[in-house]
Amino acid sequence: MARQVFDVSPVLVMWVLLLNLCLFFPNKASSAQLRQNYYANTCPNVEKIVRGVVTQKFQQTFVTVPGTLRLFFHDCFVQGCDASVMIASTSSNTAEKDNPINLSLAGDGFDTVIKAKAAVDATSGCTNKVSCADILAMAARDVVALAGGPSFAVELGRLDGLSSTSSSVNGNLPLPTFDLDKLTSMFASHGLSQNDMIALSGAHSVGFSHCNQFANRIYSYSTKSQVDPSINKSYVGQLQSMCPKNVDPRIAINMDPNTPRTFDNMYYKNLQQGEGLFTSDQVLYTDTRSRPTVNLWASNPTSFNNAFAAAMINLGRVGVKTGSQGNIRRDCSVFNS
Numbered sequence: 001m002a003r004q005v006f007d008v009s010p011v012l013v014m015w016v017l018l019l020n021l022c023l024f025f026p027n028k029a030s031s032a033q034l035r036q037n038y039y040a041n042t043c044p045n046v047e048k049i050v051r052g053v054v055t056q057k058f059q060q061t062f063v064t065v066p067g068t069l070r071l072f073f074h075d076c077f078v079q080g081c082d083a084s085v086m087i088a089s090t091s092s093n094t095a096e097k098d099n100p101i102n103l104s105l106a107g108d109g110f111d112t113v114i115k116a117k118a119a120v121d122a123t124s125g126c127t128n129k130v131s132c133a134d135i136l137a138m139a140a141r142d143v144v145a146l147a148g149g150p151s152f153a154v155e156l157g158r159l160d161g162l163s164s165t166s167s168s169v170n171g172n173l174p175l176p177t178f179d180l181d182k183l184t185s186m187f188a189s190h191g192l193s194q195n196d197m198i199a200l201s202g203a204h205s206v207g208f209s210h211c212n213q214f215a216n217r218i219y220s221y222s223t224k225s226q227v228d229p230s231i232n233k234s235y236v237g238q239l240q241s242m243c244p245k246n247v248d249p250r251i252a253i254n255m256d257p258n259t260p261r262t263f264d265n266m267y268y269k270n271l272q273q274g275e276g277l278f279t280s281d282q283v284l285y286t287d288t289r290s291r292p293t294v295n296l297w298a299s300n301p302t303s304f305n306n307a308f309a310a311a312m313i314n315l316g317r318v319g320v321k322t323g324s325q326g327n328i329r330r331d332c333s334v335f336n337s
């Protein structure tokens with residue numbers, strides 16, 4: 001038995017090793033296709049065109065920022081960064097965006113991508129050359145910079161996915177009740193590190209949350225205590241007054257109580273004060289394993305900006321579709337017929 005192993009040719013062994021590498025690191029293998037300036041020959045001004053539309057939309061409404069950023073995150077975590085989140089439901093298929101776990105994705109995020117796609121397609125030479133997935137990745141990069149966050153070079157070359165189902169969302173997105181281990185393993189399942197997770201959570205420096213997402217922390221935390229002991233006492237008071245019991249479920253509040261319209265490192269300073277909105281936010285400080293990173297980024301905005309930019313690039317590589325796995329959609333919300 002053992003003898004046979006020694007008879008295998010070294011060339012075959014090499015091939016088996018290579019094949020194994022490809023199977024174990026599928027993200028890495030496909031992300032190799034992504035690169036900066038991917039459209040240099042087909043649509044050289046694409047980044048300028050997208051930035052122009054995003055800037056115009058940003059001037060109309062700030063919700064563009066959190067809406068687009070969260071859309072990118074959810075797109076990448078469900079079936080990879082392939083614009084599957086953009087697909088509208090039909091009579092025969094409930095799409096990702098309508099999963100009942102209530103993504104409550106802001107319409108302005110979708111609108112930003114659709115407007116940018118229209119502007120790209122209206123440019124001679126660019127028509128049907130740029131994927132919706134890449135437009136979303138560019139727009140997510142642009143909104144962060146517009147709100148005062150870091151700017152970085154975006155990698156492109158994603159194709160748009162060929163499927164979008166409500167059921168594919170289940171188990172692929174983190175919940176606001178998650179503890180550190182659950183957050184870390186959820187991000188690891190998408191090929192992202194704990195550092196990436198802590199950095200990307202800084203996106204909660206902008207945007208809104210509906211009251212039901214954290215009601216458990218301010219009213220019925222456990223049978224022993226009415227309030228989550230890790231929340232700052234005066235912050236609880238503010239939250240209770242903005243989100244009384246039986247509040248209109250459409251009411252949403254700022255996730256960063258201090259600088260809600262600036263993409264900055266205030267998120268981490270808030271955590272140090274017990275002002276993280278969700279359990280999944282505050283736990284990054286209460287858990288001593290992630291606290292040093294929170295403290296670092298609370299005191300060093302440059303270090304946070306660098307980590308966030310790097311983590312966004314990693315997020316953009318998740319489950320990228322290439323070759324026959326995708327195409328370039330004509331309408332971002334409908335599969336090509």
Ligand code: HEM
Nearest residue numbers: 066069070073104106174175176200203207208209210280
């Ligand atoms: C770490 C685990 C995460 C959890 C548990 C989580 C959970 C949530 C929840 C529950 C909301 C409120 C939704 C609502 O009530 O409408 C929210 C909002 C938001 N999340 Fe996260 N999130 C996480 C990570 C991220 C990441 C990685 C990003 C982007 C890089 C992100 C970006 C946003 C933004 C921008 C909003 C505001 C959306 C808006 O104002 O329309 N989140 N998140």
Ligand SMILES: *[C@@H]1O[C@H](CO)[C@@H](O)[C@H](O)[C@H]1NC(C)=O
Nearest residue numbers: 099100101102103104212249
């Ligand atoms: C989900 O959103 C719909 C309306 O968009 C609302 O009627 C429903 O109560 C929400 N479900 C949960 C669990 O929040």
Ligand SMILES: *[C@@H]1O[C@H](CO)[C@@H](O)[C@H](O)[C@H]1NC(C)=O
Nearest residue numbers: 232233234235272273274275
């Ligand atoms: C609660 O927040 C206030 C105001 O931000 C701050 O002065 C105080 O130190 C915080 N308390 C705790 C326990 O973090």
